Amino acid sequence: MASKLIDAISRTLPMDEGQELKQINQIIGVFVNKARQELKARWDQWHIDLSKNEFYEVVGALLARQVTLATQLAENPLIWNGHIAPLILRAMADVYISLAWILKEPIDRSRKFVLYGLGQEKLNLEHRKAQIEKRDPTPAEKIMIESSEAWINSQRFTFLTEVNLGSWSGISTRQMAEEAGCIDFYNYVYTPFSACSHSMWNHIARYNLRQCLNPLHQYHRCPYDPEMPVDPEYLYLAGKYLQRSFSTFDESVDMKIEGQSAFEKLCEDLNQLNKVSDES
Ligand SMILES: [Zn+2]
DSSP: OHHHHHHHHHHHOOSOHHHHHHHHHHHHHHHHHHHHHHHHHHHHHSOOOGGGHHHHHHHHHHHHHHHHHHHHHHTOGGGOSTTTHHHHHHHHHHHHHHHHHHHHSHHHHHHHHHHHHHHHHHHHHHHHHHHTTTSOOOHHHHHHHHHHHHHHHTOOOGGGGTOOOOOSSSSOHHHHHHHTTOHHHIIIIIHHHHHHHTTOHHHHHHHSEEEOSOGGGTTOEEEOOOOOOOOTHHHHHHHHHHHHHHHHHHHHHTOOOOSOOHHHHHHHHHHHHHHHHHHO
C-alpha cells in the first residue's frame, strides 16, 4: 500500500519519496484533527433546545457527516483521483444543499428529513420481509430485521405521530439549491460531479476509454482502467466544502468560532507542499 502510494504521488509531485510521504501524512493528520475539533467546538457552543431536538440532531448529524466524508477522503490519498474522489465530493454537495435548505426553515424541514429517512427504512424492512415471506428467516436475517425494527421504534420524536409519510423535500435538488441561495454550488459542484457518481458517458468516455493503437481500426476507443496520479486538489476541495458547510451553519445560528480553521490550515500546508515540490 505504501509503495503504491509513493508511486502514485511521485507521478504527481516530483519530490523525495520518503520526505514527501511524511509531509502528506502530517498534513492529513492535522486536517483530520482540526476538522473534528471544529465540529465539537460548534456542538459545545450551540444552545440546544430539547423541545426541538429533531432540528439539532439533523443539523448536527449533517455537519458530522460532512466531517466524516472529508476526513475519510483525506485519509485515503489513493482515491484522490478522478475515478473516485468525485463520488465523495458529490456526496458532500448533497449534504451541503440539504443543510443549507434545512437551515432556512429549521423545524419544518428537519422533520421532513427525519420522516423521509424513516419512511425509507420502513420500506427496506417491508422489502426484506416480503423476500423471505415463504420461509423462516435465517438467524442473520432475523437479527437484521429485529435491529431495523428496534431502530425505527427508538426514534422518539414527538412530531412523528402528527405527520404522514411523504417525500423528503418534495422538490428537486436544484430547487432546494435555488431556495437556499446556493445555485452556484449546484451548478459548479453537484452537477459536474454527478457524471462520475452515475458513471455517465461524459465521465466514462474520458476515464475508461483510450484510443486503439491499431491504425486499421479507425481510431476507435478500447476500455481500460488507468492508474491515476494522486492529486491533492481533491483534498483541497473536500476541505473547502467542509468549510462552506461550517460557515453556512455559523451564519444561520449566529455562531463565532475563534482560531484558524481546518481549511485555512490545509490551504497553508498545501501551499507549502507545492513550494517544496517546485524547488526540488
Ligand atoms: Zn482496435
